[in-house]
Amino acid sequence: MSDMDEYLEMFFVECDELLEAVATGLRQMDEGTYEMETVHAVFRAVHSIKGGAAAFGLTDLVSFAHKFETALDLLRSSALDLSPQAMAVFHRSSDCLADLVAAARISDTRENALREELLIELEALIGEEDETEADVDFVPLSLDLGDFGGSPVGDRYVISLMAEADLYRSGNDPAALIRALEKLGEVRVTLDAGNVPVLSEWSADTPTLRWQIELETEALLSEVEAVFEFVEDRCRLSIATIDQTTEDPDPDLRDSQDPEPQDSDMAEPAITEGTPPAQTSPAPSAAAPRPEGRAEAPGAKAAEATTTATIRVNLDRVDKLMNMIGELVIKEAMLTQVIQTAGLSEEPEVVGALEGLRQLAGDIQESVMAIRAQPLKQVFQRMHRIVREAADATGKQVRLVTVGEQTEVDKTMIERLIDPLTHMIRNSVDHGLEDSVRRHRSGKPQEGAITLSAAHKSGRVQIEVSDDGGGIDRARVRSIAEDKGLVVPGASLTPGEIDSLLFLPGFSSKDEVSALSGRGVGLDVVRREITALGGRVTIASTEGKGTTFTISLPLTLAVLEGMLIQLDDQTLVLPITAVQETLRPDHATLHHIGATGRALLNRGELIPIIDLGCTFGLRPAPGDAHNGVLIVVETDNHKRAAFQVDAIHDQRQVVIKSLEENYGRVSGVSAATILGDGKIALIIDPEEIITSSTSDHGRDRMAIAANG
Amino acid sequence: MLQTISHNAQGKHDVIAFKLTDQDFCIDIGLVREIRGWSPTTVLPHAPHYVRGVINLRGSVVTVVDLSARLGFGASEPTHRHVVIIAMHEGRIVGLLADLVSDIVTISDDSIQAVPDIASDPAHEFITGMITFDDGRILRKIDLMQLLPDAPQYGG
Structure with missing residues (x-):
């Protein structure tokens, strides 16, 4: 069983790649300048998913992929015009296919409403073009398969037949089948008796004979299939069409005995994979063979071969190496x-x-x-779907342009970027872009554009989400923030500061009116997630021109740029991202507030001073600030504090080590690292220190008490 | 009750014996990964008093527990003669600071006696059994499970 699970997992991994190929192909088709090869690529990908799914008995997936594939096939044979409506259905089908794969992955067997709906739409597409298939019902699928795209004369078929016990039991005879084929054309039969055991082990219940039949005929594939009509679920059968002109020299592929139609079969331009064996396919009619491959360009193989060779490696191994x-x-x-x-x-x-x-x-x-x-491509790819759905939900016309999707970031980062980016894209569609009336009035094209771009910039990755909408309505943002008590009414704020209000927790400019808002997530969550990745988010907005969100991320989560500081005899690391400035205080800037409170007057602002030595319980009372160095740090919600340390040593990259793995969480510490002398240094979490020190004044003393 | 035990014969197993002040203790050899000399630790803030800090064990961050402090003998003053016994406990690696490792002893299960009822001593709850030898020596068997509470508890 675990073996099966392993294969299933492999199938899903493959599905991810195939789904990506489908989405990429469809988008190329969107742009209008596609070649037939693109359609073939999409078709092949869908077909591979179907084949794999059939092998694992994923009925829902098979039947849907089949219908999708049928429609695509019509497109290949130019029986279907690529109208924008059809394109929309294809896009949604691709999304639905991804959903079904995801559902199958977690063995979710719930009904998918979208699937039913799309099946009907796809049916309509197929039905429109194909007069022989007037029936809108989903079941009798086999009808529409043999009839369209009919084969030209003088075909060669390679039929591989292995009868099962049932075939004999039901009174059928392979010889009779071969004779029936003879009536269609010239037949060469080879018997493969290699699997026949010695007589003592022979059993009538497990037939082992296999026939390889080469048929040269003028008959259509459907006629050839008709011969096997009554036995197709009682034998292992594959029928492959061989194109005379581009016959493949590889005999192994012609012998399509493989019970699971795999990728490699599909990539073969001249050969058409026949039926997967009936016993692995719960819906034989859905998996019935189809005439195809004729229009397939010989260049198909070459196009696939250009993708660089890759291997799959367990992430653990890479981590170990790291x-x-x-x-x-x-x-x-x-x-x-x-x-x-x-x-x-x-x-x-x-x-x-x-x-x-x-x-x-x-x-x-x-x-x-x-x-x-x-590459960020995986993430960007998903955003097309998000845009489509968001556009549907808001009734806006939106086009997503992606730039620099080959930009590479750390694998773990990719996974954790999906949520924040999804949210930002939705936000851009929902709040960023104006409705079509207002766009029209300001002389913009009906279709709004959202640009998602990525690039490497000075050792960091910069991702931008920009829209060509109306920009941030600062007056409104301000009044909302004032209403919600996030800013003091009448406070003087720069435009940039007003924009940053959007990131405050509790700020939501639309009061859950649209289908997209009301998810209970604000941009503050985006900011928190990006910060957790060691990144920063900023906004730039021009009234009437649009808004740009910029995410700046470190290249990796394994290494961090830190400032080495000294506290007593301990060395600690402060992430450089939080540091604003470092200074030695003098009497003019240092102020005492009450008995223990101290503050630094810095550029007209009073910043509380936190002695890290006290925070970490290294000394009982705050040291004299004059002897130390102050490091001004800022948290994401713009809270500032000055950390008092004994000395600053160095600035360098440190490798992040988990502290939780063998110990547990320590408040004020995010992780640990190993210094050049082999000793461990703790990495400070300035965010946590500032938040806890301002809300809990007794903390310093408590920490010392706990330490004895 | 006993954790991973390497049986080399029926009813027998090996333990590593070590000294704390003038008393002999032991733990199952199956739990021990290696024994290292003492090296200065990095202090962990807000840690319990018996957590000495963390050391670098070939790239992993390993907590060092001062057994002497944990068993109520008072914090040790580690010198280069002190040892850190690296043990595996429920998938986590932990270092145990001891005065010195004396021996590897094969003991038979039936030589383990229950701990006499001396309820007031803090060491009592960490010792699961006593092994007596003919020469009058006594080994106190330590239970790692009791010694190291769960992560959430001893993290803060």
Whole structure:
């Protein structure tokens, strides 16, 4: 059973790739400048999903993919015009197919309303063009299969037949079937008796004979199939059409005995995969063979071959490698220190060798990061669907343009980007773009455009979501924020500050009126998720021209740029992203408030001073701020604080290590890292320190009490 | 009751014996991954008093528990002669700070006696059994499960 699960998992992984191919292909078709090959690619992908699904008995998926495929096939044979309506149905079908795959993955067998609806729409598309199939009912599918795209004369078929016990039991005889084929044309029969066991093991219940029949005939495929009409569920049968002109030299593929129509079969331009064996297909009619492949360009194979060879590697292995390289980097730093203390650091040979080692370690680290990196394409791909759905829900016409989808980021980041981006895209469609009336009035095209772009910028990844809508209505944002008590009425705010109000928790400019709002998620959640990834979100908006959200992310979650600080005898790391400035305080800027409270006057603003030594329980009372260094940090909701530390050592990249794995969460600490001397340093979570220190004044003393 | 035990014979198993002050303790050898010399730890804020801090074990962050403090003997003053016993406990790795490791001893299950009822001592709850030897030596068997409460409890 676990074997089966493994195959099923492989199938789903493959499905993800195929679904992506379907979506990509459909979008190319959208743009109008597509080639027939694109349609073939989409068709093949859908067909592969169907084939795999049939092998695992995923009935819902099979029947839907089949209908989808049928419609696509009509398109291939130019029996169907690619109208915008048809395109819309295809897009939605592609979405639905993804849903069904996802449902199958979690074994969700609930009825999918969209599926039923689309089946009817696809049926309508097929029905429109195909007079022989007037029946809108879904069941008698086999009818529409043989009849259209009829084969030209002089075909060769390769039929592989392996009778099952049932075939004999029901009184059928393979010989009679072969004779019936003889009536259609010239037949060459080869008997494969290789599987026949020795007599002592032979059993009448497990027939082992297999026939390979080459048929040259003028008959249509449907006629050939008709011969097997009564036995197709009692034997393993495959019928492959061989195109005379582009016959494939590989005999293995002609012998399409493989019970699961796989990718490789589909990629073959000249050969058409026949029926998957009836016993694996719960809906034989749905999986019936179909005439196809004739229009398929020989270039199909070549086009697929251009995709670079890839292997699938378990992420754990990459992580392990990453871990070891982290160790290597640390060891290298330790070696440097040892050499320094030994007084050898001036020796040119030592310096040269050490430099070489450092460079190599850096290169290896970079290469492994590159293994973990994946193009943002997967995420961007999904956004097309989000835009479509959001556009449907709001009744707006929206076009999504993606730029730089090959930009690569860390694999874990990709997964965690989906939610925030989805939300931002919905937000752009719902709030960013104006309705068509207002667009018309301001002389913009009916169709709103949302641009999703990604690029590498100074060691970070920058993702932008921009719309060509009306921009942020700052007066309204302000009045809402004032109503909700988020800002003091009459406070002087710069346009940028007003824009940032959108990120405040509790701010929602539309009061759950549209279908998209009312999900209970605001942009504050987006901001929190992006921050959790070590990123930042900013807004830029021009009245009447549109709004741009910019996400800036680190390249990886495994490494962090940090400032090394000293507290007593401990070294800690403060993420550089939070740091605004560092300074040595003087009497003019330092102010006492009450008995223990202290604040720093910085650019006209009073910032509370937090002694990190107290926060972490390293000393009982706050030290003299004059002896230390103050680091001004800012949280995402614009709360600022000055951290008092003893000294700042360095700024460097550190490898993030989990503290929770072997210990547990420590408040004020996000993770740990290993320094050059092999010691562990804790990475400070400034967000948590600021939030907890301002809400809980007794905390410092409590921490010390707990520490004894 | 006993956790992972490496049986080398029926009813017998190996333990690692170590010293804390002047008393002998032991834990199952199956739980022990390695024994290291003491190296300075990085202090964890808000940690219980017996958590010495964390050390770097080939790239993993490992907590070090001061057994002496945990068993109520008072915090130890670690020198380079002290050892850290790296043990695996429910998928997590933990270091146990002890004075020195003395021996690997094969004990038979029937030589384990129940702990005499001396309820007031904090060590009582961490010791699951006593092993007596003919020469009058006594080994106190430590229960890791009791020693290290669950993560949420000893994290804060």
